[in-house]
Amino acid sequence: MNNSMIDNGNPRHIAIIMDGNGRWAKKKLMPRIIGHRAGVKTVRKVVEYCVQEKIEVLSLFAFSSENWRRPKKEVNMLMELFMGTLQAQVDKLDKNNIRLRIIGDRTAFPEKLQAKIISAEQQTEGNTGLNLVIAANYGGRWDITQAVQKITKKIVAGELQAQDITESLISDHLTTSDLPEPDLFIRSGGEERISNFLLWQLAYTELYFTGTLWPDFNQALLVDAIKSFKSRQRRFGHTGDQIVKSSNSKTQ
Ligand code: IPE
Ligand code: IPE
Ligand code: MG
Numbered sequence: 271m272n273n274s275m276i277d278n279g280n281p282r283h284i285a286i287i288m289d290g291n292g293r294w295a296k297k298k299l300m301p302r303i304i305g306h307r308a309g310v311k312t313v314r315k316v317v318e319y320c321v322q323e324k325i326e327v328l329s330l331f332a333f334s335s336e337n338w339r340r341p342k343k344e345v346n347m348l349m350e351l352f353m354g355t356l357q358a359q360v361d362k363l364d365k366n367n368i369r370l371r372i373i374g375d376r377t378a379f380p381e382k383l384q385a386k387i388i389s390a391e392q393q394t395e396g397n398t399g400l401n402l403v404i405a406a407n408y409g410g411r412w413d414i415t416q417a418v419q420k421i422t423k424k425i426v427a428g429e430l431q432a433q434d435i436t437e438s439l440i441s442d443h444l445t446t447s448d449l450p451e452p453d454l455f456i457r458s459g460g461e462e463r464i465s466n467f468l469l470w471q472l473a474y475t476e477l478y479f480t481g482t483l484w485p486d487f488n489q490a491l492l493v494d495a496i497k498s499f500k501s502r503q504r505r506f507g508h509t510g511d512q513i514v515k516s517s518n519s520k521t522q
Contacts, residue, residue, distance in 0.1 A: 281453035283327035290459025290483030308485035327401040335409030367399030373445040374408030410469025417443035
């Protein structure tokens, strides 16, 4: 078997930076919000595909901690779109056995939105199908910072000591603590950067970039990304030969 053709199976966790909504709208001489609305349609298609393929976790970057820097009008419209989509989709997600959670600093959101988030999470809490994670007012640095704060509180309370701080303890305090780390990261829209998404969690994730703008992203492109993922050899620091040997011994 060709080393680079080792079949890894489907990724358990796919993380996506959904980028390019604004440029998509601009190309069509339309306001940016139209691009964001079109982007929501793509989200629905991608979620459907992940349910069909029995992917365990799909994480979507919806609004970064830096996106507050955008014009107030766009920020407000994005909040309204988020709120409206949550309201309109939660029953459907629930019916499809999807567990929804929102990661990020939600204290900055309008109270009505915060309440909607809590109720959507509670409604879908017992679901055992796809874990749909929406990162909203999320930043990878924020996630690590809030983990450090939680750990420090435990140290101050005498529940932990400095030597108890290990990588796994830090992972356990991140917002994604009970989820596997992303196997496949996809960014649409042509930029090849992480933009402060899941910094800690992406340490060994396979990265996939596509120039397609998010509203034009579709199932076929997702299949391409998964195909590319499956063709890669994940070594996690080992040599390629070690990986081939261990996968041969597993198949024997
Ligand atoms: C991604 O699309 C969505 C959000 C960041 C909310 P953009 O709005 O960044 O689209 P471009 O990059 O300007 O095309
Ligand atoms: C990243 O996209 C955040 C989201 C998709 C929500 P941006 O468009 O904000 O990223 P930069 O500013 O180009 O790095
Ligand atoms: Mg962008």
